[in-house]
Amino acid sequence: DVKVTQSSRYLVKRTGEKVFLECVQDMDHENMFWYRQDPGLGLRLIYFSYDVKMKEKGDIPEGYSVSREKKERFSLILESASTNQTSMYLCASSQGQHRPQHFGDGTRLSIL
Amino acid sequence: AQTVTQSQPEMSVQEAETVTLSCTYDTSESDYYLFWYKQPPSRQMILVIRQEAYKQQNATENRFSVNFQKAAKSFSLKISDSQLGDAAMYFCAYRTADGGSNYKLTFGKGTLLTVNP
Numbered sequence: 182d183v184k185v186t187q188s189s190r191y192l193v194k195r196t197g198e199k200v201f202l203e204c205v206q207d208m209d210h211e212n213m214f215w216y217r218q219d220p221g222l223g224l225r226l227i228y229f230s231y232d233v234k235m236k237e238k239g240d241i242p243e244g245y246s247v248s249r250e251k252k253e254r255f256s257l258i259l260e261s262a263s264t265n266q267t268s269m270y271l272c273a274s275s276q277g278q279h280r281p282q283h284f285g286d287g288t289r290l291s292i293l
Numbered sequence: 294a295q296t297v298t299q300s301q302p303e304m305s306v307q308e309a310e311t312v313t314l315s316c317t318y319d320t321s322e323s324d325y326y327l328f329w330y331k332q333p334p335s336r337q338m339i340l341v342i343r344q345e346a347y348k349q350q351n352a353t354e355n356r357f358s359v360n361f362q363k364a365a366k367s368f369s370l371k372i373s374d375s376q377l378g379d380a381a382m383y384f385c386a387y388r389t390a391d392g393g394s395n396y397k398l399t400f401g402k403g404t405l406l407t408v409n410p
Contacts, residue, residue: 212396214397214398216400221302221402222402223384223400223401223402223403224384224398224400225400226397226398226399229396229397231396239397269336271338273338275396278390278396279326279390281328281340281343282340282398283340284330284337284338284339285337286335286336286337287336287337
């Protein structure tokens with residue numbers, strides 16, 4: 182089975198901090214994604230990557246950046262955390278163009 | 294841009310009964326994929342079923358089936374013989390099948406399904 186692992190299940194940070202959310206997949210997938218999930222809004226794509234060192238903006242990239250130095254790892258970075266970034270963050274990966282995405286368990290991030 | 298609409302924020306069903314969750318989408322593309330994902334309280338998103346737009350036959354996975362109406366841009370999920378473990382948030386999602394690197398999913402806002410014993 183595909184395993185997508187997010188480093189933290191819960192995280193509490195302070196406004197202005199630099200925050201790193203890590204995601205690792207073990208199936209050599211080409212594509213990786215970061216979503217945020219908010220009640221009543223569903224999942225919205227922040228960034229995705231289809232290869233090492235490649236990244237593309239999703240629907241809501243403002244306030245975020247990403248890093249993909251190795252194929253298995255995709256990091257989401259909040260450069261200066263703000264309270265409106267309090268949310269559930271979900272990482273996903275997929276192989277090729279036609280395969281479905283597999284999701285991690287999510288990180289519930291609170292910015293105080 | 295594609296949009297996905299789930300018009301039912303919440304639904305409930307009695308155990309062993311059948312329930313249908315609605316999903317409509319808007320696209321100008323002719324080839325695409327549609328998905329239903331389930332997110333139980335444990336939070337992990339699990340793929341329930343997927344449909345390729347070029348296939349006329351409705352996808353089926355055990356107790357889960359879809360009613361795909363391409364002309365109407367409708368993609369409903371039917372759950373038969375509902376079980377307590379089916380209680381979850383259900384998301385409908387769209388993805389283009391065009392070439393290039395656009396593999397992103399567009400999600401609806403979700404439908405919270407409650408199963409009553």
